[in-house]
Amino acid sequence: MYRDHSIGVVVPAYDEAGFIGDVIRGMPAYVDSIFVVDDCSTDGTWDEILEAARADERSGDDSPQRDDAVERRLVTDGGSCPLARRATVHDPIGRVTPIQHRENLGAGGAIKTGYLAALEDGLDVAVTVDGDGQMDLSQMPRLLDPVVGGDADYAKGNRLLYREYRKSMPKFRFFGNAILTVLTKIASGYWKMMDPQNGYTAISRESLEAIDVEGLYEYYGYCNDILVKLNANGMRVADVAMPAVYGDEESSITYTKYVRNVSVMLLRNFLWRLKTRYLVMDFHPLALFYLFGAGTIGVGTLGSAWSFYAAFALDDPWFVRFVSCLLLVSVGIVSTLLAMTFDVKENESYEVTVFE
Template identity: 65%
Template sequence: MYREATVGVVIPAYNESGFVGDVIRGLPDYVDRIYVIDDRSTDDTWDEIREAARKDASADSTDDAVSAPQIVADGGASALTTRASVRDSIGRVVPIRHRENLGAGGAIKTGYLAALADGVDATVTVDADGQMDLTEMSRLLDPIVEDEADYAKGNRLLSRTYRASMPRFRFLGNATLTGLTKIASGYWKTMDPQNGYTAISRNALETIDLENLYEYYGYCNDLLVKLNVHGMRVADVAMPAVYGEEESSIRYSSYVPKVSTMLLRNFLWRLRRKYLVLDFHPLALFYLFGAGMAGAGLLATGAGLIASVSSLVPALAQGSTILFLLVAGLAFLLFAMVFDMGESEHLETQIR
């Protein structure tokens, strides 16, 4: 336990042989349950998880648990129906193996479901590649146990030192997704949304639509949107990153289009759900009018270029209309963003 709160750690692992064992062995003693999800790896990840679990159990003289039946899951609710109790573990480690590869989001969802079923007070997510400083975990847990936040996430961009430690191509991609996620989620102060070092309260897990969590690398962005709709408080915690010999399994040619499309879909869902269904706020109309007018202006621009070839006077008149549509559309969008920032400002905090 950490400050009277039970703590669970979810570790999604896909082909992390050589790394995941060190992560399991390096977790703090106050962690009560460690849910390690092998997302159908093709290397020795599963064997390494079980071996590390046995070593962790033998090192814990206060735990009488021994090796128990393995848990095989499909990542949904049925992942828990075959799991009798927390005694189905090796010490404090709960090895879970997917029947098929479900992606990072699918592995996280399985771990969240297991932690929720066990009634864990605070659940931390840690990558299996060793890029996270496990001694910093308490900084993520503090806002949760002190009831200052429902969700805390690491942020490598708050400090110049942290930013310098990040490879340039990752920084540029991260900055782009940060901007898109701000708009989609409504958390305008939150940065580094791709950071997988997080902590979430039991109340937040019970409140969000966990079953529909995005099952791809954009799960963390998707989760922020769901949290915002339900008025959950988010803490951005300055956190370093450690880059070693591990290789990312992300393929950016498919990653960027998929996550961008998901963020656009989630943005529209958030506006409808939060500002039209659950309550009414005019910012939804500002967004709608702004997008409509700006879009009409862009379409008219194309038509105006064609018209200018045949007639100068009509082209000038049309140019004024186009300019008005573009300026008015931009103004509506800016007003909507200002309103959106104000609505969520009290839900955000930064911890350096």
């Protein structure tokens, strides 16, 4: 328990042999449950999970040890619940619940599985920690405090808030992170937020129940997807300054595919957020300003391109048409900036920044 709140930690793991054991053994004593999700690893990750779980149990409890983890009854009926349909959940070894995916579902899929397990166990707060040892477990209270204290519904780490933290991030990661930070600000409505790819998070049970865990994105962009869904439901988000630890682990992310896929997902989510929050659940003209801005910019841009083509290919008068299109684009830009201004104002009260 942490400040009278039960804490569960979700640890996704794919080929994390050599790292996952240290993560499990290093988990703080106030953590009540650890859900370690093996996403069909091809190395010794699963054996290391079981070994570390037994070591953690011995260090915290003198009760007799099991020879091995055994399957829970809830998953032996062929899949009567969402969790059972996607994974084999084993009985806890001490406070560690080992979970095996039936097929590789990616980082987001592993997080989703862990969230479903945390919800099923009725825990007050669910924390996510990567299985590669990049996250300083001693920093966990800084994520938990805003959530258990009622200041935020969701807290996430931020490696970009201070220059010394940014310097420790590899340059290629920083560049991709910066692009996705800008896109996620627009898509999610959390305009002060930075480092949306940070997987060190804490979320309240109420927030998990509100965002439809079963519908979460299952690729690496799950962090961005959660932010959009939180905003649509009016949840408060805390950005917590926090360093990361980069060691010998190798990332399995293909960054060109990563940025492309997540960008498409963010565009789709952005439109869904506008519809859900500003047209369906309530009404605000900023959604119309966004749509009008996008439409006029698109028409103006296409018109400008046609003017150039007509001028050179068809020897057609083009100046008046081109200037008109530029004015249309300018109107669209003003409308979009106005919508963003309204969006920032609407979401000011939903953002909290936690400095050192």
